[in-house]
Amino acid sequence: MAPTPVVRLGIEVSGRPRGLWLKLEGYHPYGSIKGRTALALWRDVADRLDPGVGLVESTSGNLGLALAALAAAHGVPFTAVVDPRASAALLYDIRALGARVVTVDTPDGAGGYLLNRLARVQGMLAARPGLVWPNQYANPASPAAHATSTAPELHRQTQRERMSVLVAVSTGGTLAGFRQYVAASGADWELVGVDATGSAALGGPSGPRLLSGIGSSRPSAFLPNGHRPTVYVGSEEAVRVCLWLRDTTGIGVGASAGALVAAALRLFRADARRTSAACLCPDGADRYLDTVFSAAWRRAHGFAGPAVVPGVRVLTSGGSAGQLAEEARS
Structure with a gap:
């Protein structure tokens, strides 16, 4: 590239x-720059992805768009877990790529929404066996x-x-x-x-x-x-x-x-x-x-x-x- x-x-x-x-x-x-991160995360989890289930990630927007593009290119469902500060234009583009957007609008008490976004991801993983979380926060x-x-x-x-x-x-x-x-x-x-x-x-x-x-x-x-x-x-x-x-x-x-x-x-x-x-x-x-x-x-x-x-x-x-x-x- x-x-x-x-x-x-x-x-x-x-x-x-x-x-x-x-x-x-x-x-x-x-x-x-999150495009670089998205490519690395995708390569890391690609062999675990189930096209019938897909992947999920918590994102402020940029990583979500890059992952949505990669998922669309490979025919894999993707869900972006975002919060109200995410750009409306970014969310439009994420949805246009066929991804699902879940908005967490409850503040986490620590100045943002991250902790509650991560809790939502954990709930989704528990509810859908086979759902993959690349985990940009620790991968x-x-x-x-x-x-x-x-x-x-x-x-x-x-x-x-x-x-x-x-x-x-x-x-x-x-x-x-x-x-x-x-x-x-x-x-x-x-x-x-x-x-x-x-x-x-x-x-x-x-x-x-x-x-x-x-x-x-x-x-x-x-x-x-x-x-x-x-x-x-x-x-x-x-x-x-x-x-x-x-x-x-x-x-x-x-x-x-x-x-x-x-x-x-x-x-x-x-x-x-x-x-x-x-x-x-x-x-x-x-x-x-x-x-x-x-x-x-x-x-x-x-x-x-x-x-x-x-x-x-x-x-x-x-x-x-x-x-x-x-x-x-x-």
Whole structure:
């Protein structure tokens, strides 16, 4: 499969030039980094699948769409267990692929819906013998996919430059895979976990969270001892950076990527020795048109401020996302 593109932005932070790499996983054939995870999970469970019963997975949306596409291609029934924060457009596409969508709308008391989504999955497994759950939350196929594919791909694309590499956390599988790659390869990376304020994924206290695709109601099974360094980003900051990036560069990224770029800018401000950073952007703006990029949604959540990031200026761009996508495929 062709690599996803990377855009390099030359930026100025507090008057100092910096390099910011954005790896745009929205250009994956399944529309997000979860396409890589889905392929790995599918291969792991394929020999156990009963086409008469199928498989089920708890998902915030992106993994569900990728699994729905794989299931449809193989004639296997698939059920996505989601919650009210899932993108309406994603749910439409999942259903269009013939998958069933089950929405769990009772909060779990830990800032999200995950614990109740998992309880629903367990109930379905008990009721339907033969139903397969790939379990993206603990299946070692998930970090392995990123250790052998995503991380080395980024390392090559950034010319093995010494840099900070920022990875958003939900299940923790992607970050765990990057840790495996760094340990095995000796990549000269400062590997930074980025989590949502109110997330327990890396050991922080749980609390209310608004954005989908980043954060968790429970600690990551892949990273039981957490990760250092970790940067926590609030919803309003992530949204503001998404809008700023779109307005200043024309690049549209999702909420998790907004949190990553916000964290990278903080790191640049904190230490003048950090001159380069890469953000693994999990998906694109297309999956957030009814949330982050909706003025009505932002007003409803009190995010009425301007899309301004003080002290940061974009100097140069390494090319448009579309151009780099074509280069990556050639």
